[in-house]
Amino acid sequence: MLNTQVGVLSCSGEECLGGTLSRLATRKVMEDLRSGRVVSLCLPLYIAGGQEERDFAKVYPVIAVDGCDKCCAKRATIKYSGEVRDSLIVSELLGEDVALSKNVSARSLKQEHYEMVNQVADEICKRVDQIS
Ligand code: SF4
Structure with a gap:
């Protein structure tokens, strides 16, 4: 499976920081x-x-990345394509505050938020590397 392509399906929450x-x-x-x-x-x-x-998503492994435990990306993948290979819930990784923080758009992010992005990205990479 070396270098197999991996799909990453992120949730699209606009209203909370996790998305x-x-x-x-x-x-x-x-x-x-x-x-x-x-x-x-x-x-x-x-x-x-x-x-x-x-x-x-039916052919290649998919990792679902969700901002909160409503797991919209994971549930959509399971519903329409059958399975997810792995998943990540940002609010479980970084704490419930990211699910509760409202109105943090990509344009108003601060340094601390970019550090969170890096943390989440590193976790996604770990999951990708376990697959491919
Ligand atoms: S998983 Fe949570 S943050 Fe993402 S779209 Fe769904 S409700 Fe919004």
Whole structure:
């Protein structure tokens, strides 16, 4: 399975910090830390019926990254493609405050938030490396 492509499906929570961290960390993994090995899947398109995204998740391993324990990304993957290989809940990693923090958009992040992004990205990388 060396260098198998891995899909990372991040939740798209706009209203809480956990969702923002999920998206930014997933992008960092795809564009920088594991470039070429990770494909990010778009949750809204996935839910809206994006066949390409759903088919990818049926063939390749998928890691779901969710901002809170509602697990929207994981539940959507299970519903439409069958399984997730692994998952990560940001509020379990960083504490419930990230699920409760409201209105922290990507444009208003502070240094402490970027450090959280790095932590989440490192956790995603660990899961990718266990797969590929
Ligand atoms: S998992 Fe939580 S943060 Fe992410 S979209 Fe769902 S409710 Fe919002």
